[in-house]
Amino acid sequence: MLDQSLPRWPLERVLFALAGTMALLSAGLAAIVSPWFLILTAFVGVNQWLYVLVGACPASIVLRRACRLRSAIYADRDQVAA
Numbered sequence: 001m002l003d004q005s006l007p008r009w010p011l012e013r014v015l016f017a018l019a020g021t022m023a024l025l026s027a028g029l030a031a032i033v034s035p036w037f038l039i040l041t042a043f044v045g046v047n048q049w050l051y052v053l054v055g056a057c058p059a060s061i062v063l064r065r066a067c068r069l070r071s072a073i074y075a076d077r078d079q080v081a082a
Contacts, residue, residue, distance in 0.1 A: 008069065008070075009069070010069065010070060010071060010072035011060060011063060011064060011069040011070060011071045011072070012071060012072055012073060013072075014063055014067075014069055015051065015057075015059060015060055015063070018059060018063075019044050019047070019048055019059075022040060022041075022044045023041055023044050025040070026038060026040035026041040026044070027041065047059060055074055
């Protein structure tokens with residue numbers, strides 16, 4: 001069972017961790033396997049800009065719904081949407 005008393009990470013922190021992991025994975029695969037894996041890095045960058053400009057990206061929508069993560073930046077909007 002999960003301990004509910006532990007604080008949960010906000011959505012933005014999880015997104016940064018996910019984007020950093022994917023960028024490092026992409027760079028490693030590009031160096032070892034094929035430079036075509038740099039397309040994954042471009043995809044991560046586009047999603048980060050989507051989040052900056054719109055306030056949501058595909059990963060944030062999935063994490064918000066599947067993991068019930070809340071935004072620390074857009075807390076007012078999360079309360080209205082809930």
